[in-house]
Amino acid sequence: RGDQILWMKLSEMARYWAAKELTSVQVNGNVTLHAPFACPQFTLKLPLLAKRAPIVVADAKQTQLRQVNQPHSLDSGSWLVEKESTVVCFDLPKGDSTIRVLES
Numbered sequence: 001r002g003d004q005i006l007w008m009k010l011s012e013m014a015r016y017w018a019a020k021e022l023t024s025v026q027v028n029g030n031v032t033l034h035a036p037f038a039c040p041q042f043t044l045k046l047p048l049l050a051k052r053a054p055i056v057v058a059d060a061k062q063t064q065l066r067q068v069n070q071p072h073s074l075d076s077g078s079w080l081v082e083k084e085s086t087v088v089c090f091d092l093p094k095g096d097s098t099i100r101v102l103e104s
Helices: 010-022
Strands: 024-028 030-035 039-046 055-058 061-064 078-082 085-092 095-100
Touching: 010 039, 030 039, 085 095
Parallel strands: none
Antiparallel strands: 024 030, 030 095, 039 085, 055 061, 055 095, 078 085
16 A cells, blocks of 8 residues: 555665664663664564553653554654564664663
8 A cells, every 4th residue: 555655765775774784783671772873763673562652762862652553653753562562663873772661
């Protein structure tokens, strides 16, 4: 369906895929990321079920994500529960960041 397509420029796709490949992700209670560069609308599927809104922490700034009910509603600053996982979408900053997730 056309309403589920996210149109991106080639440079945006290249940045997204490079961030996907080069960002280190560690899951140990929280999710810790180290990104060599920033990437808008970075999306991760986490192998845990969130009980409350995840919080992205970067550069001492905390951003609580808002919940959406459909995958096509995901955009930067939102999250979604799917079966046994949590999907988060946020603007990935360059450097270190943490996603705090309270599991159910």
